Amino acid sequence: MKKGLLFILLAAGSVCLSAQEKEGKTYTVETNRFGANWFISGGVGGQVYFGDNDSKADFGKRIAPAVDVAVGKWFTPSIGLRVAYNGLQAKGATPNANDVFVKGGTYSNGYHKQKWNLANFHGDVLFNLSNMFCGYKEDRVYSLIPYVGAGLLHSWSDPHFDELGVNAGLINRFRISSALDLNVELRGVLMKDAFGGKSKEGMAGATVGLTYKFKKRGWKGISTVPMVPESQLDAMRDRMNSLKNENDALKRDLVDARNKKPEVVVQKEVVGVAPRLVVVFNIGKSSVSKREYLNIESVAKAIKASDKTYTVCGYADKGTGSAAYNLKLSKKRAEAVRDVLVKEFGVSASQLKVDYKGGVSNMFYNDASLSRVAIVEE
Structure with missing residues (x-):
């Protein structure tokens, strides 16, 4: 009789074990x-x-x-x-x-x-x-x-x-x-x-x-709810208290911010400082395209508002053309930008110097086309 009862319990256990694997809950x-x-x-x-x-x-x-x-x-x-x-x-x-x-x-x-x-x-x-x-x-x-x-x-x-x-x-x-x-x-x-x-x-x-x-x-x-260890519950309570304190602090900061009088910020305009200007040319060209005029105009205003002298330096793509050709091309590009500044936007020729470097490797972002430029800077 005892053996029979033991067999029944073992059989039930094996059935339950496989059933739990399939059911999951x-x-x-x-x-x-x-x-x-x-x-x-x-x-x-x-x-x-x-x-x-x-x-x-x-x-x-x-x-x-x-x-x-x-x-x-x-x-x-x-x-x-x-x-x-x-x-x-x-x-x-x-x-x-x-x-x-x-x-x-x-x-x-x-x-x-x-x-x-x-x-x-x-x-x-x-x-x-x-x-x-x-x-x-x-x-x-x-x-x-x-x-x-x-x-x-x-x-x-x-x-x-x-x-x-x-x-x-x-x-x-x-x-x-x-x-x-x-x-x-x-x-x-x-x-x-x-x-x-x-x-x-x-x-x-x-x-x-x-x-x-x-x-x-x-x-x-x-669904049954699993038991949570007391240590884990304590950690959760501490975390909840910490979050509550942070929330209270944020509420206080929000009230202070609402009651604070607005500050008047006076922004002083910096006059007479021209940002660096980069004029990009098409391959083998030295003529300034009209799309560059907007940037040139803003720099021209800053140059005229100052008493400083600026350098217009020309560059060419080293990978295109001979060294002699690139040197000549870079000079033409610098002169073309100078002429636009003087003739189109009224910059004094005495505030501008011309320089040229010939063909150079990639100057910006590893892009050869961005070496075909003339740069105006103080």
Whole structure:
């Protein structure tokens, strides 16, 4: 008996382990009202009686038809109660032709055949180990449900006997739909001095059947909240207090900023300082394009507002043309910018000097085209 119970618990543990890997979450549930989670089940199969002399007959010849009918209710996803009927017929063997229930001749070893109609009325406590150890999951395909109970066994055949019995079994439940399950039930019952015997007797059976679950069925699941260590809670409280203090400080700063009188900022204009001017030329050209005039004009104003002398220096792209050509081209570019400053925008020629460097490597941003320039600076 202990080995059987250990096997059931180990089986439940293995089922739960694989189920947890697939489900990922466990659930607690809200208890339903009394009218919810009722069910009715029925099944057919076979059963074997174990009496004083039954071992004298072949096991296969002692199998009798069996019928199961039960009505019950689940009070939680793990605990339920049911009242059930098991029975129909039982077969046995006896050496005495005058024993009870002798019917149908003898076996090959001379023992007389026994057969009688039998009913087992009992109440059981059901334990859904899958829900108990794995957490409730409404669409779980397989559930392992052992049960224990007690009841009354009655023989319908003459002479009538009534015996008390202890029942135990295992229901393998397979979900078909929200309302219907397929059940494979293994059961046993133990009796004392039953049906004419002189020692403890019992009966084992196996049936296959269906269970219909009445509405309201199922349970409302609630995700379980994991426990948080106290040290982690203290750290969270400290962080919350720190954030609260920072928030209070920001509120005070905001109030101060609102009450503070606006400051008048006087920006002094710097006169007489001209920014550096870079005029870009097309390849091989020394003529100033009109698009450069806007920049030249602003620099010209600053030069005229000062008494300083500025240098206009010309450059060419070293990678294009000979050194002599680039030197000549860079000079022309410097002179062209000087002429625009003087002739177009009225800068005094005495404030301008001309210089030229010939061909140079990339001056700006590693771009050869930006070496084709003339630069005006102090």
